[in-house]
Amino acid sequence: MKKIVKSFYDYLDERLHLEDLVHFMGKKYVPVHAHSIWYYFGGVSLFFFIVQVTTGILLLFYYKAGPDLAFESIQYIMSKVQFGWLIRSIHGWAANLFILSAVIHMFSVYFEKAYRKPRELTWISGMLMLFLGMGFGFSGYLLPWNELSFFATKVGSDIAGAVPIVGESMKILMRGGPDVTGATLSRLFGFHVALFPGIFTVVLGIHLLLIQRQGISEPMHFEHLEQKEKKTMPFFPNFLLRDLLLWLVMLNLLAILAVFFPAELGHKADAFGSAPAGIKPEWYFLFMFQSLKYLPAHIIFIEGEVLGILLFGAAFALWLIVPFWDRKSARGEKNRLITYLGIFAIMFIIVLTILGWVA
């Protein structure tokens, strides 16, 4: 067996010069320090993305988009197809866990200021993937065509419609018409299974390439240490094996969640029914949803809703370009303002999410 593997390796090596690659991988190190645990969440997010692609492809074999077919096809997957309930539940749970681990990854990079020069583009590509992840969540939410998803999509696309100037055309583009109908379902299905995965894969490729090219970010205090004082761990195989072990733990967690808390289906959407009580978006949109609830109808001369959307938009834009305005971190100095802003953002998100949850 060893001989076969060796001769296969030699065959590839002769053609592709694998030596260089092996040499490159052997030189990769991961810094070891008090906050090393946070390095794992990027890998965990990647794992959940792989799970999403796999289970998503499996669901495609039975799912049918269309207002007369979507709900029924998911009913069929849940009740007739062998392990259909498991695949759908894993897809639902992994979606949530993907967002959660990506958000943890994002905040850990933020607090470590790992976005500072020269890693601005890695940060931007990561944020793009987080936004795309939310887009996946929003578009996938409608696909079961149930009451909850129907009204959540109405509200979500109407919020987009409130954006000044471009809002109305964005809404029409999203809905495929003035109202949420079968046309919206076709569109969001296209976004969910073709457009977003395509863009995501390209951005992910760039993100991983940048990490390979620049190496893993060192914490700021490493800059004042001598080379021999820096504790590190080889990426291959030490870090990779730990990563894989964590992936295995996550797979178990997914299985437990999917089995004990399977995805629900609810009632089929009815365009001429009233919105049910207790309608809520996915938890990661809840803090925005809840904040919009507290805004009065009018603030001075502007609609409360519009003002809220503009404020959130400005906050997200500032967050996205933080590597470009946080000049202090780029110079290797401590920037407490960034840390306080981050703590404020986390507190704001947690408090409003809880308020939205219990409301």
Place this chain on the structure above:
Amino acid sequence: MSDLDSNQNRRSFLKYLLSTSIVGFLASVLYPVISYLNPPKQNEVEVSSVLAGKISDFEKDSGKIIRFGNKPVIVIRTEKDEFKALSAVCTHLDCTVQYKKELGLIWCACHNGKYDLTGKNVSGPPPRPLEVYKINKQGENIFVSKKA
């Protein structure tokens, strides 16, 4: 003009030609794609009046959503046996409202918006009142029509 100058001129002319044709090319590809994504306007069936049902279809102190063209309209039979018809689309974020018996108000479950039975937004985030429709009783039948 020297050879060098004329070469430079030719080069910059070609550069200009190439870059404008790239822009032209992108525009000729993107324009049809963007137009394709913009859904065609469908001629909405102009509805001026619909039959909402018989008086006996509506319980006292309750509301029912009916289809008015492709828009939902809420028809309410009040405690005092009056009929009211209003647009069922919440002016806040497009959810479909319902009649809340306990409050005697129209309520939107999405963001807790409330309207009184004249359609006026009385609490919560809705920025505008609901559009009011006309009710016509013809014998046992209830007709809903747009206000002129």
